[in-house]
Amino acid sequence: MPNPTHSAISLAIAIGIGLLIGAERERRKGSGPRRGPAGVRTFALAALAGAVSSYLKSETLLVVVAVGAVLLSAVAYRRTARKDPGLTTEFALLVAVLLGALTMQNPLLAAGLAVVTTILLAARERLHRALKNLLSEEEAHDALVFLAATLVILPLAPNRQLGPFGAFNPRRIWELVVLVMAVGAASYIALRALGSRLGLALAGFVGGFISASATIGAMGDRAKRSPELGNAAASGAILATVATVIQMFLVLLVTNAATCRAVAMPLLFAGVAAIGYALIFVALSPKTPTAHEPTAGRAFDLRLAFLFAVMITAILFLCAFLNQRYGNRGLFLAAALSGFADTHATAISIASLVSAGKLAPKSAVFPILLGFTTNTLTKVVVVFAVGGYRFALKILPGLIAVVLAVFLGMWLGTI
Secondary structure (H helix, E strand, O other), X not given: OOOHHHHHHHHHHHHXXXXXXXXXXXXXXXXXXXXXXXXXXXXXXXXXXXXXXXXXXXXXXXXXXXXXXXXXXXXXXXHHOOOOOOOHHHHHHHXXXXXHHHOOOOHHHHHHHHHHHHHHHHOHHHHHHHHHHHOOHHHHHHHHHHXXXXXHHHHHOOXXXXXXXXXXXXXXXXXXXXXXXXXXXXXXXXXXXHOXXXXXXXXXXXXHOOOHHHHHHHHHHHHHHOHHHHHHHHHHHHHHHHHHHHHHHHHHHHHOHHHHHHHHHHHHXXXXXXXXXXXXXXXXXXXXXXOOOOOOOOOOOHHHHHHHHHHHHHHHHHHHHHHXXXXXXXXXXXXXXXXXXXXXXXXXXHHHHHHOOOOOOHHHHHHHHHHHHHHHHHHHHHHHHHHHHHHHHHHHHHHHHHHHHHHHHHHHHHO
16 A cells, blocks of 8 residues: 555645646736637646556556646647647646656656756747857757767677677777767867866866877867868867876876886876967967868768768777787786776786785886887877878977876886
């Protein structure tokens, strides 16, 4: 038997849901003979009817109530279609019935959904204005492509190793495609919101925590399409490497504190070198928005996302081939090969050996930095392939300086 107190509370929540949604609709109902069909009382009764149907555990009654709400809405729509051809109120009435039914099973979820529904209803003008005035046709198209790639294709992609050497995982590769699109969109939003000088630098730094290589590729594409943004994009690309350094320090700290202490000085030198080089391009970027900065355009380049995924896949195949042909001949070879794909995975693997007592912390420094170096080579390939030679000439000295700083820090740590 259901608890009478809980049932009473759920019924009260259902009425509250109807009153909440109905109050918002009442404001737009108007007055007089041509007023809207449903207001606060109608929505409260609809939600209560849905809750009672659920309380009685009668699926037939719930269907009858829902169908009745649809039929009554259809009749009302026929009367008001000329004045207001929208179907928002009619669908909101059906949602109220369903949320009322949901309160008997999960009142908190129903209440939360009711609040979200009311916010959507109340934000009508803002949403319409944003879609019509703030988003261009290209931006709306890009948003739809991103949603399809994320919500449709990604869940359907097989999550298993395929192809020669088992190096091809469709889910992981498509995640890279989505990631590049996401970083490109983030940099585009930051560019429009904050301007090129701060926007691209911030987007590059934040994107580096997700994937520095993907961020560098996105910045290279931005610079190639808008050469006047080259310095700002370069600062974002280098700051992505700063994020890599910070993230590596954090994952090592969590995995094995002794390894983290052993690698701290090289990582500090690398971070300082990257920040210093990035600040040069921040200073060279225009302080005020230029006439060339876009106010509307494409948020990302889908071809770039595919190109990046193809390059990373090729690197993974090469690493798998070399590993199968020559075997895992020592820690250095394994660190170098895995570093091409992910420097953090390399660092975690080696730090785990230290935790297991199979490797001394000082002995872990060089293979970790070796993986860091080969990962930098991946970034170099991305820079030339995506950004072109002009952008590469800006980024390459910074990447070289970071690698040299890492090994300088390692050498000073041994003195």
